Each structure stands twice: as C-alpha cells, then as structure tokens.
Amino acid sequence: MGKENNIVDLALLEPIFSEFEGDEHALVTILQRSQEIYGYLPQEVIYRIAERMGVSPAKVMGVATFYSQFRLKPVGKNLIMLCKGTACHVNGADSIANALKEELGIGDGETTEDGLFSIKEVACLGCCSLSPVMMVNGTAYGSLTAEKAKEIVRRIAAEGAAS
Numbered sequence: 001m002g003k004e005n006n007i008v009d010l011a012l013l014e015p016i017f018s019e020f021e022g023d024e025h026a027l028v029t030i031l032q033r034s035q036e037i038y039g040y041l042p043q044e045v046i047y048r049i050a051e052r053m054g055v056s057p058a059k060v061m062g063v064a065t066f067y068s069q070f071r072l073k074p075v076g077k078n079l080i081m082l083c084k085g086t087a088c089h090v091n092g093a094d095s096i097a098n099a100l101k102e103e104l105g106i107g108d109g110e111t112t113e114d115g116l117f118s119i120k121e122v123a124c125l126g127c128c129s130l131s132p133v134m135m136v137n138g139t140a141y142g143s144l145t146a147e148k149a150k151e152i153v154r155r156i157a158a159e160g161a162a163s
C-alpha cells in the first residue's frame with residue numbers, strides 16, 4: 001500500500017467503533033475522537049467512518065466541514081489562531097494576515113511545507129482591547145503590527161530550530 005511514511009493507521013479507529021457502533025448520532029463525537037488520534041481528519045478516516053457507520057462519505061464530510069473544530073488537513077507544530085473578530089478586523093487583522101502570508105507563504109487553513117506553522121482564522125479571542133490579536137500555541141500576542149507579527153513567527157521558528 002503506497003508510501004511507507006504517512007500511512008494512516010486505520011486500526012486505531014477500532015476502539016472508537018466498538019464504543020459507538022451503530023449510533024449515528026455519535027458522529028460528532030467519533031470525529032472528535034478521531035481527530036485526537038490523528039491530529040486532523042485524513043480522507044481515509046472520513047471514508048472508514050462512513051463505511052463503519054453505514055452513512056455516506058458526503059454525510060461525514062458534511063459534519064466535518066460544518067464544525068470549525070474539525071481540521072481536514074494536518075496541522076503544523078505551531079498553530080497560529082488569527083482573530084478576525086470585529087475589533088481585530090477594524091484594527092487591521094487583514095494586514096496581519098497579509099504579513100503572515102508574506103512571511104510563511106500560507107493563509108487560513110493552511111500549513112507550511114516544513115510542517116512548522118498552521119494558520120486558522122477565528123472569531124473573537126476575548127481580548128479585543130489588545131486588537132489586533134493572534135494566539136500562538138495558546139499565548140496571545142496583542143497590539144500587532146505587520147512587522148511585529150513577522151518577528152513573532154521568526155522567533156518561534158528559531159526557538160523550534162534550537163530545541
């Protein structure tokens with residue numbers, strides 16, 4: 001079966017199926033548990049869940065894309081949550097998004113090729129007085145400027161390289 005790396009071990013899903021067998025209403029829970037295992041929801045996993053739950057892949061995809069908690073692509077080592085709430089939007093979240101795009105070459109929902117960073121745009125992070133804000137691995141960085149945002153990701157990349 002294909003490449004040696006990158007193989008998604010579908011056997012890891014079995015305990016979830018034994019727990020929720022036949023319970024179509026558990027789809028969200030099953031997807032959550034699957035994402036905990038793989039870090040995201042690979043396509044093979046979506047298909048296997050559909051097969052085992054007796055529903056169409058389209059239905060599973062529908063649920064997976066409806067809830068923003070689900071990721072359909074692998075997430076990078078560092079997750080940047082860029083606030084696109086109203087206050088941040090008004091105070092220049094778009095220019096931060098552009099700066100990150102320039103620095104990392106990725107936009108919302110994407111991961112850098114080296115797997116170091118992913119960006120996810122989110123609604124209000126709850127610290128609007130610091131807008132515009134981004135959160136990296138749970139730490140909020142506020143009053144951002146394009147240059148400051150770039151410096152932060154450079155520093156995190158350098159720290160990652162050092163460790």
Ligand code: FES
Binds near residue numbers: 085129
């Ligand atoms: S709108 Fe960005 S933190 Fe509230």
